[in-house]
Amino acid sequence: MESYAQTTRVLKALSDPKRLEIVDRLMEREYCAYELLPLFEVTQPTLSHDMKVLSEVGVIKQQRKGKNVVYSVNREVLEDVVHHLNVIISK
Template structure:
């Protein structure tokens, strides 16, 4: 698996906000309308739009427009890629970055 540090750093930065983590948790139950997501927060619709744009731009959330409403869902494929990246990051594997160095101390 190719380790894309730049893209994943962007995702982790997006997830460093507690409201965005909560949004991911809410969306883990399935697609939600923006108005349904707003019920969980004490902020305005423009603030929610900002959070959703950040999550969408980094690839974790998909947006579907229906009439005047936006519906949001997790991009399961990208969420799974993030999970695999994190697992590979903290686990010694045959693809360990230091194995490409001649002075590697990995086993």
């Protein structure tokens, strides 16, 4: 993790319960947006906003497969945050 600022951005993005649940689901497997939408009681624009927030801080990756966008977790970013927090806690 490069800085406290990056860790803070990731933690802020994850501080929303719905976003944290999205990440939890994506830890199991990749999902298309149309597969995620029925799992949450939100509108498509709301889900798109949450995916954008998570993507902007690097927590999720997106890849176009045909007409669909497939989302997956960027485990490196999460591991960096955990490492950074462990360094702070171990002092």
